[in-house]
């Protein structure tokens with residue numbers, strides 16, 4: 001995970017492209033939308049849930065929450081009326097009425113408490129329902145078509161984990177809070193606007209020899225005041241959207257750096273890398289602090305506008321209504337009532353000003369999701385473009401040119417880049433027939449693993465077509481196989497579901513793979529990827545390959561951590577247990593050669609000083625040393 005570029009002086013409020021992005025220095029930079037208010041696009045993020053399969057339950061819950069919200073407003077009105085009656089009873093020293101009103105109060109308070117609890121409870125329920133649906137949908141896209149891999153490879157979006165975990169939560173919860181707040185404002189507005197209209201009467205003045213009358217003029221003043229306040233708030237507060245976006249990014253980068261320290265604890269401890277790590281973590285935290293400084297500055301401006309707006313709102317109606325009062329048109333009581341109604345109307349109209357800070361966080365989270373959505377879209381397009389229109393085609397065929405074989409024709413492997421893709425190889429062709437064993441060798445960095453990735457359909461960069469029998473099962477074992485946490489039995493069964501094979505089968509296989517020490521620990525839960533030695537993990541991967549019974553098995557330096565004798569035992573086991581499987585091995589060690597019957601060698605074809613380029617071509621098998 002990369003660090004964020006420090007904010008230059010003068011603060012561009014939005015993060016600049018990340019320095020580690022390989023595409024950052026090529027091609028025109030895309031328009032930066034991360035600090036924008038994008039209501040239309042955000043609406044398209046919110047809408048799908050409300051038209052999904054869950055819509056009935058969602059709309060039912062929403063109706064309930066809205067109803068409870070309105071009931072709370074009604075309870076407030078009830079309380080206001082109770083106030084009048086209660087104080088009148090006190091003033092009249094009417095003890096019987098006093099007792100009755102106390103009983104009323106108990107009823108109002110009980111209703112209030114019950115409604116408030118229910119409102120909170122059902123809002124939380126709706127929030128989690130929405131979040132569950134959103135998370136399910138986004139996880140589906142994230143884990144389909146190797147999008148998680150493609151987005152990482154292309155540096156399409158920083159910290160996807162934070163976007164899936166936090167931004168989706170913020171989207172669901174803040175959308176509900178903001179929209180319920182808006183509803184309350186509308187209800188309050190409707191309740192008081194007629195009162196203010198009636199109380200304030202028309203404003204009559206002469207203009208160019210004509211008499212002009214503005215009915216309900218205080219309402220218009222309240223609208224003007226709120227519009228001016230909203231405009232000013234947005235002007236002053238807009239940079240906060242970009243800053244909030246960046247704050248989330250820097251926080252997530254810092255968390256990720258801490259997580260990497262944990263994950264690589266052993267390597268760092270062995271290097272004695274604490275000072276370097278500490279410096280890296282401090283630098284990462286500095287980005288948080290630096291951005292926070294700008295957040296403070298812009299928040300100070302926003303609070304200045306907000307509180308100024310709130311303070312002026314206290315005297316504004318009095319000033320506007322004062323001419324009527326001084327002309328004797330209204331009494332002091334009416335003036336005060338106008339001021340109070342104006343306060344209610346103006347308060348309702350100020351939903352935008354008052355909620356701006358929440359709106360900023362909400363829009364920043366939505367922008368991060370929109371950004372993520374376009375990275376996912378690009379990954380999906382890349383996956384769909386495996387037909388070769390825009391890269392290497394991976395075609396699953398009922399009949400391939402050589403029966404049952406994987407064939408590659410006119411293949412050019414290239415490196416990723418936004419506009420220009422640097423070719424790694426000259427065009428070449430190859431065939432892997434059922435049951436044959438092919439050794440792939442070449443200099444480090446020549447593109448051998450890239451060839452495997454292309455065969456697996458996760459490397460679209462380049463040209464040409466790979467044809468694979470549609471019913472063929474392929475399995476790729478990298479140098480460090482993925483070992484999930486959980487029971488050892490589940491790690492062996494992976495990617496099949498846990499319990500696919502019984503413990504006796506697994507224990508026998510572990511013994512065959514020279515892991516008898518682990519045979520008694522099949523049901524033990526552990527972080528096996530951290531606990532097992534690299535050589536043990538490679539043997540575990542062999543065991544898994546035998547269980548999966550692929551037709552084509554690709555081994556990318558899968559025995560690099562084994563001694564030669566164990567390596568030979570593992571290959572012998574593969575040949576014995578998977579006699580019909582084709583085996584394609586990438587290896588630097590010549591001892592591996594004896595298990596193969598063909599050889600594909602990457603031969604350099606570039607001149608000295610040029611960008612490296614290779615031609616993979618058939619060659620004689622190397623002799624074991």
Ligand SMILES: Nc1ncnc2c1ncn2[C@@H]1O[C@H](COP(=O)(O)OP(=O)(O)OP(=O)(O)O)[C@@H](O)[C@H]1O
Pocket residue numbers: 022153415416424442443444445446447448449450451
């Ligand atoms: N995601 C990526 N983005 C940019 N370049 C990449 C990416 N993945 C690999 N490369 C580059 O592609 C080239 C080929 O990598 P590859 O892993 O295929 O080499 P290799 O032949 O398997 O090397 P080795 O024998 O050392 O394992 C290397 O220069 C590598 O840095």
